[in-house]
Amino acid sequence: MVAESFTRRGHEVVIIDRETPGHGSTGASTAMLLWEIDRPLSELTQAYGFERAARCYTASLRAVQGLISLTRRYRIPCHIRDRHSLYLAVADSGKSLREESELRTRAGLPGVFLDHVSLLSRFEIARAGAILSPLAADADPVELTHELLKISVGRGASIRQANATAFESAGAKVIVGLDGGHEIEANRVVLCTGYVMPGIVRPTIQRPTSSWAIATEPQPQNLWPEDALIWEASHDYHYGRSTSDGRIIFGGEDDDSAIEPQARDALNPAKQERLRQALRALWPRSLDKVDYCWSGAFDTTKDGLPLIGAVPGQKNIFAAYGYGGNGITFSYLAAELLATLCSGGNSPLFDDFAIDRTA
Ligand SMILES: Cc1cc2nc3c(=O)[nH]c(=O)nc-3n(C[C@H](O)[C@H](O)[C@H](O)COP(=O)(O)OP(=O)(O)OC[C@H]3O[C@@H](n4cnc5c(N)ncnc54)[C@H](O)[C@@H]3O)c2cc1C
Structure with a gap:
């Protein structure tokens, strides 16, 4: 979803996956595309106030609508x-x-x-x-993933099978170190590694x-x-x-x-x-x-919300982690929010989904 969203906006994308894409948690997913969040609106309201809770729910509703219309627009055969x-x-x-x-x-x-x-x-x-x-x-989550990758590759994205083992973000570019000694230099890196988080991301709100x-x-x-x-x-x-x-x-x-x-x-x-x-x-x-x-x-988060946005302490490294029963919905939301951010936009949702928030 991230690759599709970024290539749709004209970014040049390299996808790194150490396994066959779609064989992570996506392959185990029961793929109910719900906009209702694992935590009820009333509970989120108690934690964060009505305005913020309603904003999260509305964003989730729009994400499911956006994902459905994406699959229809590109006629993606994923049994949606x-x-x-x-x-x-x-x-x-x-x-x-x-x-x-x-x-x-x-x-x-x-x-x-x-x-x-x-x-x-x-x-x-x-x-x-x-x-x-x-x-x-x-929907069928594996078919959906593979078709989105096909679309992204059709727009010029490339897929490299490699394990990303190191991230260096102090300079003007981010350097991603791969096993085997190769490096990839990028303006920005989006981590979409599912439930396997690199050590540079240390949320306290997430529970395996x-x-x-x-x-x-x-x-x-x-x-x-x-x-x-x-x-x-x-x-x-x-x-x-x-x-x-x-x-x-x-x-x-x-x-x-x-x-x-x-x-x-x-x-x-x-x-x-x-x-x-x-x-x-x-x-x-x-x-x-x-x-x-x-x-x-x-993995789940205490408030049922995803981790989306800048990785604290890492320049130009972003996270797209949708957890719990809304993982796919939140992945779409992450893809849209991060592509918008990298094209110069912003959203209050980045505070709601901040990697270092406390519940
Ligand atoms: C049993 C189950 C049921 C679920 N049911 C639902 C549901 O009904 N609805 C819903 O919305 N969500 C559900 N989810 C959650 C949802 O499936 C996930 O949130 C979503 O599939 C995550 O997709 P992803 O691409 O972020 O992660 P993944 O599919 O796990 O992909 C991550 C990829 O990153 C690669 N990777 C990891 N680390 C590295 C590294 N260092 N270098 C290179 N590659 C790396 C892995 O090889 C993998 O291919 C369910 C999950 C499970 C397990």
Whole structure:
């Protein structure tokens, strides 16, 4: 997304990736393109005030809209589908969801509150309530990545397979040292290294964790109404969506006790079982057979917001780190904000998403 955004504005771009692009966390992503942020608007309002919280939500809404229109403008074949999202009450949180819905309306955000009865009759889901929101989407994240890279390369970008091991930013240019001894000299560097942050970025607001997902066998006859994107109103939530071949993808079970890939993989059988049970509780009609189970690094920030902007103490080095359940939405936002910044613009969002902010 960053390469596409920068090449669209006429910048000359070199992409460095030590692996095949799309094989990082993007390959593990369940790719629900939500504009609703992992932290409710009410919680962000308590932390930062209404104006700033509403600005973050509005930016996130515009990012999903921008990403959808980008895929349509360039006819990107990534199975993108417009979706509603259903933000479900957990236990008796219906009242706080109603208040959240009213606050969102005050911020000019779309969506309606469904009480227990209307939720049950429209979606056949028995919870205390939900917020139903338009303008979300889902997509194939790897195809999206590869197509955006193709577009960028078509505009002159080049891709180098290399490990970036050193960054020197004191001079007029940034020097990126690669393993093997080569160096790349650039006017600016944007770090989009997913959950593997180089040592020069030291946020205090970010927390490493792991997340799991399952995909059931295809069961198009058993899906919940309207193929909505479903997620729960709690910090460690479960979420689910369907795929174009009728599977249910269901995820969550975040766990910060297993960060290394081997430790994470060892938990797969137990996490798969917990996800299967949670899916069964949410949607009893679902078939039980799980075809795939996988996990990935899934860092979060305390406030649910991304890390976007100048890397403190590093001249002309910028970060594009979208975390949590909005990683893809925030990546698009980062790509647009940083390309605008490097073309002479600015935005108050750089303060909201500052790498060195404290929550
Ligand atoms: C299980 C799971 C479910 C998720 N679900 C959702 C969801 O539903 N919706 C959503 O919006 N987001 C979701 N996310 C988050 C989202 O997928 C990520 O935020 C997003 O894919 C990150 O993309 P990225 O390109 O920044 O990072 P990555 O895809 O991880 O790519 C980073 C790249 O940087 C390269 N790299 C790293 N360090 C170096 C270096 N030193 N030198 C050279 N190359 C380097 C890596 O090789 C990699 O290719 C999910 C993530 C996971 C794991």
